[in-house]
Amino acid sequence: MKRVLLTGGSRGIGKAIFEELKNNYEVIAPTREQLNLSSLKSIETYFESDKKIDILINSAGINIIKDIESILDNDIEKINQINLIAPLKLIQKVIPNMKKNNFGKIINISSIWGVKSKEKRTLYSGTKFGIIGQTKALSKELGEYNILVNAVCPGFTATDLTMQSLSETELLDIQNQIPLKRLAKPREIAKAIKFLISDDNSYITGQTLIIDGGFTS
Ligand SMILES: NC(=O)c1ccc[n+]([C@@H]2O[C@H](COP(=O)([O-])OP(=O)(O)OC[C@H]3O[C@@H](n4cnc5c(N)ncnc54)[C@H](OP(=O)(O)O)[C@@H]3O)[C@@H](O)[C@H]2O)c1
Numbered sequence: 008m009k010r011v012l013l014t015g016g017s018r019g020i021g022k023a024i025f026e027e028l029k030n031n032y033e034v035i036a037p038t039r040e041q042l043n044l045s046s047l048k049s050i051e052t053y054f055e056s057d058k059k060i061d062i063l064i065n066s067a068g069i070n071i072i073k074d075i076e077s078i079l080d081n082d083i084e085k086i087n088q089i090n091l092i093a094p095l096k097l098i099q100k101v102i103p104n105m106k107k108n109n110f111g112k113i114i115n116i117s118s119i120w121g122v123k124s125k126e127k128r129t130l131y132s133g134t135k136f137g138i139i140g141q142t143k144a145l146s147k148e149l150g151e152y153n154i155l156v157n158a159v160c161p162g163f164t165a166t167d168l169t170m171q172s173l174s175e176t177e178l179l180d181i182q183n184q185i186p187l188k189r190l191a192k193p194r195e196i197a198k199a200i201k202f203l204i205s206d207d208n209s210y211i212t213g214q215t216l217i218i219d220g221g222f223t224s
Contacts, residue, residue: 009032010032010059010060011034011060013028014042014064014066015116018168020164021066021067023196024197024201026194028197047096050093059104061111063098063101064113064204065094065113068116068118071130072127073130086130086133086134090134095141098141098145105149106152109153110154111152112154112155113156114158114203115139115142117135117136117158117159117160119161119219121136121138122139123223142157142213142215146214147213155208155212156213157211159200159216161191161196162185162218162219163190163191165190165191166193169190178190188220191219
């Protein structure tokens with residue numbers, strides 16, 4: 008069984024990824040207590056014990072929605088650390104084993120707000136566009152080691168958090184803007200990731216897969 012390191016596996020899309028993969032892979036999904044992505048020290052400590060990872064899925068992420076004048080220094084630091092710096096640090100940690108095996112798959116979860124944007128998304132889009140940049144650069148650098156690096160961009164996804172935070176009117180408004188007239192199920196995002204990390208994908212790398220029911224089309 009190939010070994011997958013999955014961040015953000017406790018809830019939402021990450022949890023759906025865990026459920027989708029658990030029968031065919033050895034999935035390691037550390038809790039925040041085991042691996043706190045806000046802390047570089049925690050990342051260092053986590054990798055002190057030997058971890059041979061074949062597949063890395065960077066799913067954990069946060070969103071801070073604020074107009075430019077309300078953004079605090081701490082917001083800038085926090086969202087960039089969790090959404091952009093931590094995934095990069097994890098990639099650095101898993102690469103040596105992947106290179107040694109001449110095999111690796113890396114998935115970075117971006118967002119539709121990583122390919123287009125809207126008001127008050129300066130922080131979030133900054134990180135989600137950024138991780139696509141990292142994905143593309145790494146695919147060039149790591150291709151010769153058969154390490155495939157892709158970004159997945161979910162659209163509006165019906166996680167518990169999304170459903171709790173939207174009013175009925177807001178939900179209807181969003182659904183009306185989506186050609187498929189509904190939100191994505193977390194499982195629909197997980198299934199695409201399952202394909203990208205599978206042996207069936209041996210040639211897709213450096214790509215940005217948008218799964219949004221046609222919203223950005
Ligand atoms: N839901 C959507 O509609 C949507 C759309 C586009 C893109 N996305 C992206 O998809 C990914 C998953 O989103 P989601 O909505 O499913 O997330 P979610 O339900 O809000 O869960 C976030 C996950 O990230 C983990 N996390 C947050 N901060 C962390 C930290 N400092 N250290 C370790 N883990 C941390 C959480 O762990 P805890 O349980 O410990 O808090 C949780 O497992 C994110 O990158 C998000 O930006 C989501």
